[in-house]
Amino acid sequence: MSMLSISGLRVRYGTTVAVDGLDLAMASSGALALLGANGAGKSSTLKAVSGLVPHEGEVVFDGVSLRGMSPERIARLGLIHVPEGRRLFGNLTVLENLQVGMTAQGRRGGGHTVDDVFDLFPALREIPHQMAWTLSGGQQQMVAIGRALVGNPRLIMLDEPSLGLSPLVAQTVYEALRQIAGRTPVLLVEQNFSAALRICDRAVVLANGRAVYTGDVAGLADGTLLQNAYFGSPEATPGSAKG
Numbered sequence: 488m489s490m491l492s493i494s495g496l497r498v499r500y501g502t503t504v505a506v507d508g509l510d511l512a513m514a515s516s517g518a519l520a521l522l523g524a525n526g527a528g529k530s531s532t533l534k535a536v537s538g539l540v541p542h543e544g545e546v547v548f549d550g551v552s553l554r555g556m557s558p559e560r561i562a563r564l565g566l567i568h569v570p571e572g573r574r575l576f577g578n579l580t581v582l583e584n585l586q587v588g589m590t591a592q593g594r595r596g597g598g599h600t601v602d603d604v605f606d607l608f609p610a611l612r613e614i615p616h617q618m619a620w621t622l623s624g625g626q627q628q629m630v631a632i633g634r635a636l637v638g639n640p641r642l643i644m645l646d647e648p649s650l651g652l653s654p655l656v657a658q659t660v661y662e663a664l665r666q667i668a669g670r671t672p673v674l675l676v677e678q679n680f681s682a683a684l685r686i687c688d689r690a691v692v693l694a695n696g697r698a699v700y701t702g703d704v705a706g707l708a709d710g711t712l713l714q715n716a717y718f719g720s721p722e723a724t725p726g727s728a729k730g
């Protein structure tokens with residue numbers, strides 16, 4: 488049985504169709520990359536799964552339909568979203584942000600401790616009392632991932648974790664994600680497809696809200712399909728173009 492199963496997902500904002508009938512299934516281990524150009528519908532997919540935007544279609548997590556559930560309840564089931572832009576509490580410290588993440592554990596308990604997060608990201612161990620708003624982008628991303636981990640995710644969804652990071656910092660974040668994916672299934676949204684493909688075993692490529700590829704990352708090796716999805720071609724861009 489799939490851990491996460493999405494069928495016929497449709498997200499609209501007014502007249503814009505952001506996700507246009509997406510089917511996607513994830514097993515209970517491994518990492519899946521959700522790829523595509525700007526505006527392809529990647530973030531909207533994650534937001535729909537975590538109950539942040541209205542949608543049509545069915546999302547089932549570990550056999551439970553998420554229809555009508557609040558984002559808080561979905562997070563307490565262990566489906567945890569690290570949004571684009573990190574969304575930390577700026578006026579809380581590193582440690583306090585991590586402690587807030589523990590509330591997503593609900594009654595499940597377990598998962599990473601704050602100490603485990605500091606083992607994963609030693610740079611944070613040095614600055615537990617620093618206010619989040621003063622952190623660099625890379626440190627913020629580490630706290631955002633750590634905050635998800637202490638919530639004991641059963642599946643973790645990350646939206647563009649490397650956005651705005653230097654190549655070296657992005658590499659540190661990706662090394663941690665590789666370790667995380669070894670024990671928790673990861674659904675990873677990225678613009679930076681080469682980084683994502685290095686840690687994922689499966690991929691879905693979106694163009695204008697529709698899947699143009701679903702399968703093993705090996706099937707993307709020759710690059711043509713990704714080139715088309717990111718830079719445009721008639722086959723890779725069904726439906727009308729959106730800005």
Ligand SMILES: Nc1ncnc2c1ncn2[C@@H]1O[C@H](COP(=O)(O)OP(=O)(O)OP(=O)(O)O)[C@@H](O)[C@H]1O
Pocket residue numbers: 500503504505506523524525526527528529530531532678729730
């Ligand atoms: N709140 C919103 N209101 C109106 N349109 C939106 C909203 N959010 C997204 N869209 C539109 O929906 C489409 C899909 O956006 P989405 O953010 O899901 O794409 P994406 O693949 O994540 O791209 P990006 O990497 O730029 O975030 C785009 O056309 C976008 O302009």
